[in-house]
Amino acid sequence: MSRSVGEVMTREVVEAHRDTSFKDVARLLDRHRISGLPVVDNDDKVVGVISETDLIRCQAARPADSRTRTFRKPVLRRSGRRAAAVARATTAAELMSTPAVTVHPEQPVADAARVMERHHVDRLPVVDEEDRLIGIATRRDLLRVFLRTDEEIRQDVIDNVLTRAMCLPPHSVIVSVRDGMATMEGQLEHRSDIPLVVQLTWRIDGVVGVVNSLTFRIDDTHPPEQHAADVIARPWMLQH
Incomplete structure (x- = not known):
């Protein structure tokens, strides 16, 4: 890191x-x-x-x-x-x-x-x-x-961000680094994990930029929609 x-x-x-x-x-x-x-x-x-x-x-x-x-x-x-x-x-x-x-x-x-x-x-x-x-x-x-090699930076991202910090399975995210620019590709389980991965990658010494090409399986950034019956029932229940 x-x-x-x-x-x-x-x-x-x-x-x-x-x-x-x-x-x-x-x-x-x-x-x-x-x-x-x-x-x-x-x-x-x-x-x-x-x-x-x-x-x-x-x-x-x-x-x-x-x-x-x-x-x-x-x-x-x-x-x-x-x-x-x-x-x-x-x-x-x-x-x-x-x-x-x-x-x-x-x-x-x-x-x-x-x-x-x-x-x-x-x-x-x-x-x-x-x-x-x-x-x-x-x-x-x-x-x-900033004099670290691209390979040193890439391995640092894999070891410290993906494996230790995020506990992600191997090869779930593909990392490539060119001239200090880190590109992240792959699919994460939750959408909320994406900004955290990007933020942690920015903190790696030698990283000058992050290209985020990550996708997600579950969007956990919004609360689940309420059922219409629940919305109607609650006022009635409060009155009794």
Whole structure:
């Protein structure tokens, strides 16, 4: 079924501390060929995240020469004060974006992807129950679920959706997968089972779409029709 963040995260994390210098942060990013890293305190708890963008923003905010300083207004707006603080940053504590957006290892990969999109970040520190750093999940890590072969996806649907979840007889549903698109063909006993099969198949890692060609033998989505005699008799019975 759907994999968790803990299954795809990178466990060996390059990290910085509050007092790590600007140059040392730049060296870490360059040496390990990464675009960002978490900042932790002495208890390994994540306090912020630094990206290449933070370093570039810091450099860009610094005045080109001393003459630029003479034209600064005596009172800065909030955005101006922030820019000035960024320009003076020399340590990880001053460079980092905070609070850090984190995830837990048991969360589904899809949830982590939504968190990334919502907060416009490229990496998520993974923390344990005590908020201590145990890994990092990047966009590349999350995308691994879509690199599964069609045969791996097909077998996952058969084993986990049809056999375990739905307890369907073998070969009652034919599954084919092409480029992540799963096609379901066959007949189920009840109509109400069809949307459940489709929903569970969508949750399989690597599935990008589901083509539903399933039929049913019994329509259990509507209550049975009442007999006309019953409808007529009930009012009479209530009066006596």
